[in-house]
Amino acid sequence: MNEKDMERYYTEEHEWVMPIGDDKVRLGITEYAAKELGDVVYVELPEIAAHVSAGDEIGTIESTKSASVIFSPVSGKVVLVNEELEDAPELVNEGPLNEGWMSEVLLSDSSELADLLTQEEYDNLVGKLEEDDEEAENEEE
Structure with missing residues (x-):
């Protein structure tokens, strides 16, 4: 199974979470968020070994339009x-x-995934946002 086929979960703030096995997940921002940001010029990532809680600020993304x-x-x-983002934020x-x-996070409570949006729920959210923008x-x- 390649990464495109793996299930992802989403937040209303346009982050995604993809389980990658053994209570570990990979995190990132969605295509919608990347498009809204414009050209990304800097990414600040969390510290390795940092303990985070759902909703905690774990970094920033700066683009030519905003942060x-x-x-x-x-x-x-x-x-x-993802250390590659330091030299290649694009x-x-x-x-x-x-x-x-x-980043990748070792989950402390895998039941939190149930609180996130499914692909279908996220697609509906983005569809509504795009309609509102139009x-x-x-x-x-």
Whole structure:
């Protein structure tokens, strides 16, 4: 099974979580978030071995348009960060669901995944946001 086929969970803040086995998950931001940010120029990642709780700030992403905080969707211990982003933050734009991942966390409570959005729920959320954006653009014309 390749990464594109693996199940992901999402937050309303546009982060994703992908289980990668043995109570470990990979975290990143969604394609929608990457598109909204624009060209990413800097990524601040969490410290390895840091203990995080769901909702904690674990880093920031800066783009040519703005800076955004990254929140941890789950609780656990950071076991790995994507060091490639230090020299190539544009990987977040090029492949936010793949090579643009941010960190890996060893879950302290895997039941938290049930609190996150499924692919279908997240797609519905993004669809509504895009409709709202379109309406706002049409009102400006």
